[in-house]
Amino acid sequence: xxxxxxxxxxxxxxxxxxxxxxxxxxxxxxxxxxxxxxxxxxxxxxxxxxxxxxxxxxxxxxxxxxxxxxxxxxxxxxxxxxxxxxxxxxxxxxxxxxxxxxxxxxxxxxxxxxxxxxxxxxxxxxxxxxxxxxxxxxxxxxxxxxxxxxxxxxxxxxxxxxxxxxxxxxxxxxxxxxxxxxxxxxxxxxxxxxxxxxxxxxxxxxxxxxxxxxxxxxxxxxxxxxxxxxxxxxxxxxxxxxxxxxxxxxxxxxxxxxxxxxxxxxxxxxxxxxxxxxxxxxxxxxxxxxxxxxxxxxxxxxxxxxxxxxxxxxxxxxxxxxxxxxxxxxxxxxxxxxxxxxxxxxxxxxxxxxxxxxxxxxxxxxxxxxxxxxxxxxxxxxxxxxxxxxxxxxxxxxxxxxxxxxxxxxxxxxxxxxxxxxxxxxxxxxxxxxxxxxxxxxxxxxxxxxxxxxxxxxxxxxxxxxxxxxxxxxxxxxxxxxxxxxxxxxxxxxxxxxxxxxxxxxxxx
Numbered sequence: 001x002x003x004x005x006x007x008x009x010x011x012x013x014x015x016x017x018x019x020x021x022x023x024x025x026x027x028x029x030x031x032x033x034x035x036x037x038x039x040x041x042x043x044x045x046x047x048x049x050x051x052x053x054x055x056x057x058x059x060x061x062x063x064x065x066x067x068x069x070x071x072x073x074x075x076x077x078x079x080x081x082x083x084x085x086x087x088x089x090x091x092x093x094x095x096x097x098x099x100x101x102x103x104x105x106x107x108x109x110x111x112x113x114x115x116x117x118x119x120x121x122x123x124x125x126x127x128x129x130x131x132x133x134x135x136x137x138x139x140x141x142x143x144x145x146x147x148x149x150x151x152x153x154x155x156x157x158x159x160x161x162x163x164x165x166x167x168x169x170x171x172x173x174x175x176x177x178x179x180x181x182x183x184x185x186x187x188x189x190x191x192x193x194x195x196x197x198x199x200x201x202x203x204x205x206x207x208x209x210x211x212x213x214x215x216x217x218x219x220x221x222x223x224x225x226x227x228x229x230x231x232x233x234x235x236x237x238x239x240x241x242x243x244x245x246x247x248x249x250x251x252x253x254x255x256x257x258x259x260x261x262x263x264x265x266x267x268x269x270x271x272x273x274x275x276x277x278x279x280x281x282x283x284x285x286x287x288x289x290x291x292x293x294x295x296x297x298x299x300x301x302x303x304x305x306x307x308x309x310x311x312x313x314x315x316x317x318x319x320x321x322x323x324x325x326x327x328x329x330x331x332x333x334x335x336x337x338x339x340x341x342x343x344x345x346x347x348x349x350x351x352x353x354x355x356x357x358x359x360x361x362x363x364x365x366x367x368x369x370x371x372x373x374x375x376x377x378x379x380x381x382x383x384x385x386x387x388x389x390x391x392x393x394x395x396x397x398x399x400x401x402x403x404x405x406x407x408x409x410x411x412x413x414x415x416x417x418x419x420x421x422x423x424x425x426x427x428x429x430x431x432x433x434x435x436x437x438x439x440x441x442x443x444x445x446x447x448x449x450x451x452x453x454x455x456x457x458x459x460x461x462x463x464x465x466x467x468x469x470x471x472x473x474x475x476x477x478x479x480x481x482x483x484x485x486x487x488x489x490x491x492x493x494x495x496x497x498x499x500x501x502x503x504x505x506x507x508x509x
Contacts, residue, residue: 098135101126105141110359113338113345118148128155131162138361140335143168150176150184157195166201171336173202174209177227178220186223190230203231296323297445298508299395305406306394307486308459308470314486317391321508324388324396327433327447328455329502331357332364334371334379342382346370352429352476352498365432367453367501373469373493376456376502388505390459390470390488396505397442397449397473398485408484410442410449415480420451423479429498430476449473450483453501456491463490475499 105127108119119127127145131137137145142162149159150172163169173192176184193199207228214224301321305314337343348370351357357369371379380386388396398406409415417424419440421431430452437447454475460467468490474483477499481487491500 098130098133101130102137102141105137105144106359106361109140109144109361112144112147113335113359118151119144121152121154124148124152124155128158132158137162138364139164139168140332140361140364143172147172147175151180153188156188156192160192160196161198163198163202166198167205168336169202170205170209171340173206175340177223178213186226186230189227190233193231207231295326296506297326297396298323299392299399299444300401304391304395304399306391307488308390309461310463310488310490312486319391319395322388322392322505323508324392324446324505325385325503326445327503328367328453329379329504330365330433331368333383334368335364337379337382340382343379344375346375347496348498350498354429357430366430367433367448369430369453369498369501370496371456371500371502372496373456373491375496377458379502380504383504385504385506387456387458388503390457390472392505393449393455393457393472393503394485396444396446400443402443406485407443408486410446410485411440415483416440420483421448421476422451422474422483423477425451425476427476449485451478452476453499454478454489455501455503461490466492469493471500 101123104123105119108123111117111119124145127137127141128149131142131145142159142164146156146159146163146169149155160169173184173189177189193203210224210228210231214221214228217224299319299322301319303316303318305316307314308317309315334343338345346358346369349356349358351363351366351369354360354363357363357366368379377387394406397410398408400407407413409419411419419436421427421435433452434447435452440450441447442449451474453473454471455473457470457472459470461470462468471489471491472487474487482489
């Protein structure tokens with residue numbers, strides 16, 4: 001039975017029952033039937049399009065007038081959320097279409113990392129539609145979509161809604177405020193803060209960054225202060241009249257959100273934000289502090305016996321309290337530094353056995369490699385830290401506070417194949433950081449201090465007239481004796497290899 005036939009079956013009995021009513025009421029029913037009769041023809045004319053919406057007659061901001069909306073019909077069922085009213089389950093074509101978008105985003109990431117080129121509007125649209133349909137994208141894909149949306153002023157709220165790392169979101173927004181052309185305006189930042197349901201998480205981190213800029217950078221001080229004021233401004237809750245006059249949800253398919261937020265969503269955010277703002281801000285600050293603490297371990301001040309010379313001679317050193325990263329720096333960590341222009345791109349993107357190691361998002365939690373000494377030092381400075389000295393590194397790897405002694409390996413005095421990614425394990429390449437924790441952690445809590453990748457330190461020695469830096473920890477290619485906490489490898493500063501990475505340290509306040 002066609003759509004028109006079905007509507008006749010439903011509506012005609014009502015018309016018959018209304019035969020005693022006025023002719024005027026019957027005439028009102030005729031256009032309704034005609035409209036439903038024309039619906040199939042209108043439906044076939046709805047094709048996926050990418051167009052600018054015409055601004056409403058009332059005065060609206062210029063950013064709203066430039067918004068982008070995406071229309072879709074049954075051909076975009078692959079992108080729709082599971083459980084949609086019109087699609088019972090995703091067809092087989094869904095996976096293929098989503099994978100094509102993911103591959104395109106991989107290529108776009110490569111272009112961004114290498115040349116600073118953002119993806120086209122079409123890929124921004126497709127990526128947001130994939131997210132709106134309920135599919136997942138890698139965190140680096142979602143970050144690139146947000147960066148592109150902020151640069152184009154299109155789909156910013158949709159892109160923000162799918163960010164899972166508040167710190168990364170804060171970094172991208174800071175870039176949009178100070179480095180984009182044209183920069184994100186303070187008014188737009190305030191609107192994003194007030195309209196994004198999870199803005200309190202990234203706003204706390206962005207505010208901290210802006211305070212640092214205001215205190216240390218005279219050139220950007222006024223702009224940072226204005227942005228801080230925008231983030232601190234409390235949103236104005238809607239009046240009762242505004243809530244009563246909220247328009248009914250449209251019958252058309254859901255659009256990808258542009259910069260104009262639907263009225264009902266805005267009202268919901270006002271109400272929920274007014275109730276939970278203080279609690280969420282406090283929770284975000286606590287979460288950030290804990291996450292910072294979880295990323296580093298503390299080492300106490302004291303006298304330690306360490307090995308700082310290639311001949312293996314032990315010596316006693318006095319060290320103040322310090323902190324050191326729990327894990328080796330990851331590919332994702334270094335990408336962030338590169339995206340900010342603070343770190344150079346490595347000479348090669350390959351690992352020992354993986355040609356696209358630094359480009360494949362699957363390895364984002366694997367240790368960063370192919371870094372020379374200067375790149376490692378620049379990365380640590382970008383993170384607000386520094387390279388550890390060889391003595392600090394050895395203490396973090398070997399010192400046992402309970403017994404005040406130094407272990408031969410991070411976990412004890414006996415080598416265990418199953419506790420480190422070494423030559424004995426036979427992997428032949430890096431593994432995800434923390435793969436062996438907690439069994440292989442040092443007594444202070446540092447992971448992968450033996451194997452996986454060797455790590456730069458800030459300790460230099462002179463050998464045969466050349467300045468070399470001590471590398472500690474051994475790698476996936478090294479034997480058991482090279483993984484001892486006392487082992488060291490004097491290395492030329494320009495060395496960049498697939499077995500060499502970095503871990504940062506900081507003074508303890």
